Amino acid sequence: MKKLLLILPLLLLTNVVISQTRTVSGTVKNYNKQPLFGVTVSLKNTTKGTLTNEDGNFILSNLENDNYTLLISYLGFKTREINVSISNNQDIKLETITLYEGNEILSEIVIEGERLNKFSRKKTAYVAKLPLKDIENTQVYSTVTNEILKSQIVTNFDDALKNATGVEQLWTSTGRGGDGAGYYSLRGFSVQPQLVNGLPGLTNGTINPANIERIEVLKGPSATLFGNAVSSYGGLINVVTKKPYVGTGGELSFTSGSYGLNQIVGDYNTALSKEDNLYFRLNTAYTTEQSFQDAGFRKSFFVAPSLSYKVSNRLSFSFYGEITQAEQTNPTFLFLNRSSPTVASNLDELGYNNRLSFTSNDLSLHNPTQNYRIEMDYKLSNTWQSQTLLSKSSTSTKGYYSYLFDYGILGGNTYSRFINKQNANTQTTDIQQNFIGDFKIASLRNRIVVGIDYFNETQTNNSTGYAFYGNITPNGDSNGDNPFTPEVENDTYPLSTSGVDAVLASQGVSNIKSRYHIYSIYASDVLNLTDNFSAMIGLRLDHFDNEGDLASIDDDFTQTTLSPKFGLLYQPIKEKLSVFGNYQNGFTNVAPQLVGNPNEGPQTLKTFDPEQANQFEFGIKTNLFNNRLNATINYYDIKVKDRVITDPSSPFNKIQGGEVVSKGLEIEINANPIKGLNIRAGFSNNYSETTKTDNTEILNKRPLEAGPETLYNFWANYEFQENTLEGFGIGFGFNGASERFAINYESTGEFMLPSYTIANTTIFYQGEKYRIGLKLNNAFNKEYYKGWSTINPQQPRTLLANISYQF
Template sequence: MVLKQILKILLVTSSIWFCLTISATAQQVQDKSANAKVLRNSKVIKEIPRLSEIELTNTNAQQLLVQSPAPPNTPTPEVVQVTAVKANPTTKGVEVILQTTKGEQLQVTNRSTGNNFIADIPNAQLRLPNGDGFTFRSEKPLGGITEITVTNFDGNTIRVIVMGEALVPIVELYDSPNEGLIFSVASTAPTQQAQPQTQQPQTQQPENQTQPTQPSASGDEPIELVVTGEQDGYNSSDASTATKTDTPLRDIPQSIQVIPRQVIEDQNAVRLTDIVRNVSGVALSQTAGDRAEIYTIRGFDANVYKNGFLDSGEASRGFRDSANIERVEVLKGPASVLFGRLEPSGIINLVTKKPLAEPYYNLSFTVGSYSFYRPTLDFSSPLTQDGKLGYRLNIAYENSGSFRDFVHKERFFVAPVLSWKIGDKTNLTLEGEYLHTENPYDDGLYLIGGTIIPNIPISRNLNDPRSRFVIDQSKTYLTLNHEFNQNLSLRTAFRVTTASETQNRFSLRGFAASNDGTVDLTSTAYNQYFETYFLQNDLTAKFKTGSINHTLLFGVELGKLYGRFLYNLADAGSSNIFNPVYNFSYGPYRRFVDRAQNSDSFGVYLQDQIGVFDNLKLLVGGRFDTYYQETPNFLNASTTVTDNDAFSPRVGVVYQPTKEISLFANYSRSFVPMSGSSKNGDAFVPERGTGYEVGIKGDFLNGRLSSTLALYTVTKTNVSTEDPSDRNFQIQVGEQRARGIELDIAGEILSGWKVIASYAYTDAEVTQDNTYPVGNALRGIPRHSGSLWTTYTFQKGILEGFGFGGGIFAATEAYGEIDNLYTVPGYVRTDAVIFYKKDRLRASVNFKNLFDVKSFDGSTGGVVDPADPFTVQGTISWEL
């Protein structure tokens, strides 16, 4: 322990030295204009100059267009940050402003095709206060214009698309030193064309040219469309989970999928289980008596994170609520390099909603089958006139019955957020969560000889109708983001959680039924209490070595966990799956668990994202972790100690032969601490995971549709198995392996037609063991699984605003346990939705499991968890 403490002190001391060194280096490479005021979208700017009021530095769009790429030896220019996207009406149409103080550095390449004006702005990136890379979209802003979008096409390019309905749009570009780059879009509606105007006829323009028009002022009050982090599509351009920096997905050498808010709303996904079913390779392993979700990714158990903090085990109890989830990011493969102790599966990271720049008030109410009622509210607004202080509040209440006998559920969830912009370069966010839930303990359906009895209804519940468990938990996050300059930034985040879980004496637990259907039951009454404390510090520095770009991340994480466990056990007689009885007699209780748990973790990591060329990027990183845990057992006055450390590297490469295609490969490792020792007294070492992955990412249809195809193999070693010389002990010679192919697609095929789909082939098996036969499949892993969800919204005419959609979710059978004695059947489930969205009103009806297919949400110990049968849920929401 003394050695560990000395190591921690040395590492913390070296980190301080490293921060000072990087700060000095970054200051040297800081742009000379860093003292210039950079506009930030911290408050709504109501007065924006019209085009006629701006002194134009370029009066012809051709002067801004790039005809050919720069010479090979030209130094890589600075990536200009666009801090806001705004739109104002003019007498002829609308002006779209990409707000930046360095607009004179921007150039534009015309990639127009057909009726679409497409402009790429290299060496530029959207950097917005409420989420980098989120798409600005304005549907039908003008006559003859279907849509205007502005998005990050890749890490160094912004793409502007103006979609013409029948004719090529008329677009003129301007460069304003005060506002940035301005796209003036004129209406091409036939009624407006017929009016006398001082503009040239609308004809198809040649490559790298746009049609000039004469700007004029408008007497209308200006309107503003601000990008606030909300998305209305299925396709996301970037994610922070894989690198802890805002990196475009196409530049990440690892498979990562993002489920945005729009998918969650369209599917009316209340539980995380319904969200992640859209991602390849993710499976629900079990529900722990209908108490929580336990997932697998690529064959191994997966942890859930929230805003980059561990949200599984001691850190979170019960089912997670979707009310405050903005998006879900699923990173696949070993991820210990940034997140510490993990199985080699990956993580599911939940990104929560943050305060918006403009007032937003949404009330929603859902009613459904089995007496399901769920009102929610989502409010956000600046609290001060200058917009520097803002809030967001999400509240959800749920009261429901179930298709299962004697099951009634109630939960209350509230999540307030305060965001304070202390200065131009400093933001402080305080975020809280509180969850109260009351459920009966529900073991599921019992098996006979590893077989699901077909004539037993899925509603049958052998538990005492008085069964109940109660969860109360709170989470508090405090995050400080500070930019020292444009090259150096610091994120410091602290999170504390508390949770209590209590189960009453009427909650019964059994095991597999005997041949005549008898199930012996026990009553388990318990109390559990948890506390966790985590502190993260991430320093990000951007600099160059010659012509090579670097984004260097240096991080330190400290964690402390505490748990207290009291379990009492009593015999509760028996029941029968064919003829259940509910008149239980409880025997005397005996204490069989009385222990505590104290854990301390420390991790330090370094990562470098290297831009060798514009189309060749490297990712190199490593992390060193120490983990120490004491588990005192008060029943026998003993203490178990776990003292592990591990180094976890990651190396990845991305090569982009074209703007639309990214080829990637990576190697990474993970670790999980292990307690105990072998027969000769040697302490167990951590389990280790090793992953290799290659794949291809593609962007199609002008960036509206993205896909990822990945091929991987993951191996876990140091798995504990029986000691052949003495079965009372174990040795760490076991090995398990998973390999497979995954495909994910998401985006918009045509205007109004959105799709998200996945497929996974997973071969997960035991490759070395003394307990289980080599070749046995790992538990709960279907060999084939996939999903397809699509919606269409009518864009015009009498049906404008109406939409419909549907999806198929399927999986083949999976073994219920690693001994492979029984299987959980496969399934094909069909969902559907019809909806209407007009102005502030949105109404929808979701049909889940449309054909009432019998399926199961995992299993454990000879019991399977039946999934919901056919259900209907109707939702109506109103924005105030």
Template sequence: MTLSKNRQKPRHAHRRIAIAAAAVALGATAPAYAEEKDEAAERGKALPTVTVTSDAEESATGPVTGFVAKRGATATKTDTPLIETPQAISVITRDQIEAQGALTLREATNYTAGVVSSYFDSRVDSFSVRGGNAVQYLDGLQRTYGTYNSTKPDPYTLERVELLRGPSSVLYGQGGVGGVLNLVSKRPQAETQREVQLQYGSFNRKQIAADFTGSLDPESKWMYRLVTVNRDSGTQVDQVPDDRILIAPSLTWRPNADTSLTLQALYQKDKSGSLIGFFPWQGTLLPSLYGQIPTSTFTGEPGFDRFDSRNTSLGYLFSHRLNDTWTFRQNLRSTETKVDYFTSYTSFTANRATGRPARPVFNADARTIERDMSADINGGKMLLIDNQAEARFKTGAVEHTLLVGADFQRNTTSKLSGRGRAGALDIYAPVYGNYTPPTSFTRAPEVVQKQAGIYVQDQVKYGRWIGLLGLRHDKATTDTEGRPAAAADDKATTKRAGLVYLADGGWAPYLSYAESFLPLGGVDTSSNPFKPQRGKQWEAGVKWEPVGRRTSFMAAVYDLRDTNRKTTDPTNPLNSVQLGEVHVKGLELEYKGSIARDWDWIASYAYTDARVSRSNGSDLGKRISGVPKHTASAWVARRFSIGGVPGFTVGGGIRYLGESWDGMDGIRTPSATLVDAMLAWDNGPLRLSLNVANLADKVQITTCLARGDCFYGQRRTVTANATYRF
């Protein structure tokens, strides 16, 4: 398992046809290539020796050879073939993360159909799926709660990433309408595997990582894993570091085939800042007297600005098979986080005396900007537990996989806040040091949210027909310290149903309905508690997994509605408001394949039409901000030999992100097309690789908002890895 690094970005409209054609061509040429390879073998040409993992050996949480996973647990919380799941789901395998060189979770998802991350950010990885946010989970338990009070996950610690699209509250309770992004940790393995990785890259990135796993006894009753990362790095923005210390030990006790207990721990400490300058429309999207603002411009203050985070978590994954029918599982995790978020940023404050609007603008000299300064010490505590009882049995000719569960979580957020004053900054020739830091801090009321849910799900199989029925009831309370009027007590019942038909040739058409319930907690600036966010979706699609080939295809169309969505107040960036209803319609296509470990490919396309469908404001009928109507991507990698030396791989990808709007249909962010590339040599214990994200070093504007600011994307990033396995 190795680290990765690669970035992604968008492309031009005419490329969509090229991507679709490439996907078809890959599928059409696969048999021809297989014949060609057989002929080569007959001529005595050496081909790499590979180990192929069969579908029967694959598990929902274990390693996968290549880019194509056949099983998953995120969609059902049971180990289920993906083709039998009546909802669109994508799996990003460890091999894909490594090949594409993903340095962040955001980069790991850049070739997944319909996933958009509008912000190139060092503070958080945020995702838009089907016009809504995807809630992050880790090993089936919610990973974050609150705002700017957690660390970013490190892809090196992950075995796979699974995206379940659309509402998913029946199993997860706190599930947004966009879907669930479930991260699956690397877990102890019986076979001894050890690796050390050195990495060097753009912006003086230096990293050493290690991953050790194996058995502690001959019977493999005790297995261990230790994953560590130590990084010292700059970023494309001056004065902003990207340093990390991470250690993730885990220990599995498996006394027999029926019982397993895995203890997990994580300590992560990051030292970073904000890559977002909140630059005005002028100088980014629109012309400016002195040209475009450099992407490296730092609007903060050296020595003051920082986004330093710390995460400590402990937990376990327990499973016990009671008999031939029943299996009991219990997953638990306790997490404590702390973030020092000190920043100086382009001001959103209006000045009536000078006529300055409440949005980022240049001063009269067209060079300087006014800045606001804030210092927040954010904290978070999470306690989560999920109990599951699974029964597999038959009633006549009908097979059942029944799941009954009860989960609970308690989330606490805290904040100390201070405000200071930073002087105007020449954004084209910055001179720092003119600021007055906060001298006092105000403690915000502590917010405690509790949620308890019970759920039941039955996966029913009769011949070629597979049905899924799910029902859940949640009770969520939110209490704000010293503010009884802000207390919220919410209850909800959510439903899910689906039907799949396993047709000849590996085809599986399906139809499903799903709902979501997301307690938001907190209050607006008028101390009014936010209402829970509710969603519902109809989806129809088809999946294809031809027998004996590691390829998969997915096509889905959907219609979903999301109510009470929270968004930034266009008149006050420090406040949030709730929209009446958002209506999203779309299409998603995704095609993946791995042939004899010689070819790997991905091709995807998504059409997303997301608009405000019910509102008392001027946003009625407007497109949701930062959600492009068209996105597409394609990646191909080929393994080959040079002069009889095997193990070489060359690959590349192209990403297209269509135009998007600011939320009021006033400011358009143009489309962008980006190219990535990789070259690797993997022979025996040593793997050398070179990944380049944004090969042409294109300056991309990822999104511009109605509140007045724009955001830059990732510049060209080159990363070299040397991994030694022993």
């Protein structure tokens, strides 16, 4: 009886305690109001948690009076945090909780209201092949958003990239076979835009900005996740396209401007079946433009259909296509002498009349391009998903291509024109299988991607040989004296198809088809050692199988390379400030190159050993004042060995060997200090040098592909928010570069292109469904040039007018 009397109060006390614990319950659904099964619902900073049932319902029991933060997370969806407070021993019944997809790999549809800092969008699934915020990513990258492009009335890809920190155009698109896309300098190395939505997407011409959601410029060697086929040691350029969204709507836009520019752009999105979650989007554009020079034009028709189909909460499909039909005259750069001293060392001595094109509109190139991408995503579990990807690209060149080269034989700044008829095609196929996980091992969070990748590229070249087609001088004089014959000729060379065809009739036609394959396996893991401290570890194994010229087995070879990646990141202030460092490796299984002067006989294929690059980098990233100030400050050091370069003594030959170093500082700022005002600014300084080589022509000199040492860009856009000026806005910005070497070899001396600063401004009115804008590019009509052993004049002052209607 005594024991019973002692136990009874304890039982009563226990019953009172239990009766004072309460519950939190609710239902989780997606944006289509369908219940989500298996969603993780947990209490932040505790071990308490549960999963939703088949009806999307959950309940958390045995909770005491206190304040809690619920974490609702589901793979492929944005994690939500909800604050709840239990008091007076009352149960909490939450209203329906809606989750929105947040992983772009799953073709997400994100509906945003007023968004702060419109020039910054730094959460992406492509950079790390994981849905990773910029502030927790050890990789440095610049993002050029669609909002920037709209505010600047951007009509071409070159102008869009002026907003990326540390990127400078080396030369514009030539349209020629194989490598006719534009070249850009990034961290001291040349790169072409060859990535679309994280997969290979080639072009021989210019990229149409009508379908661009944003441009991501990844900095540094990125072979670990992307391989060598689409990246350089300075980084890579990834174009993210517009995708279907839930709803019906679109936009129609027209832009007209100086030098015959007319561009009409259409964007339409609709549901093919709301019940089946089947949505379709179509972007299209037609552009015509003439040159500021005496001849030259570009016209293109572009269409991009895309489709998304969500079969269930676990399975989804998507399709993206880009089809371009383009025609243009190729820009006839002045190629400087690479083997003997130049007569002129600067533009003043050259006497260049940059309004002369040295071509005619009768001589053009056609550049049809197609890119396709199919994706299947399947949610294997609450922590793992499968992603299957297929991409195919085809790009062709047909027409007349010419170049002007100073051989130094005739003297007096005389440039000889050589021309051929191009007929080339490049086709690629890429197949990827990724497994993406987000799970914990011994309380340590792992975000991991494991993938296999197969890439194939086939090139066909049935172009004619190059024929001499007269000489010019930069001031506009011409003559017909062939520098490679002993006689002095006075032949005339009309810039017409009939005249060119007559000369090319004696030239042979190439019959070269080459192919190579890359088989890869890779893995990358972001490991949270603590809530504020994480490590990124990655590794890629590539097997390169080159078939070379299919008509010959002599140039066949295989190579295997290993590319590691490692990074550490610490957030002294969670989600606001991070300090990071990384080691990145890049490699290039150098594809065989056609070498040999085409004027002396058929060109041949030459093979090379793999190149290797290693980068060390450190810096800080910020996300302050509720996302109103994003900044990245970083320093990098890259060293490349076994570099393949163009032979200084011949533009038709490639040589290998030596070591190149590239190091520098980069600063990028995106700010939204007050409502309506968005600011973007960038600065970069790069030091590059060839430190080791047997070729004394380039030893201890800055590589020409490194471009200017210093680059800077700025753009500010303000829209009035109230009173009579509401909807009106202004924009102003500038971009510039220090002087650069157009040529810099021991035997040639230097030819320096001057520094420049270009100012641009815009005014606009944003109505409820329409926008009207005026843009002035190169406002002060600055004469400036770019080049890479070439001299390429840039466009003078231009005025653009734009009107768009949203529906």
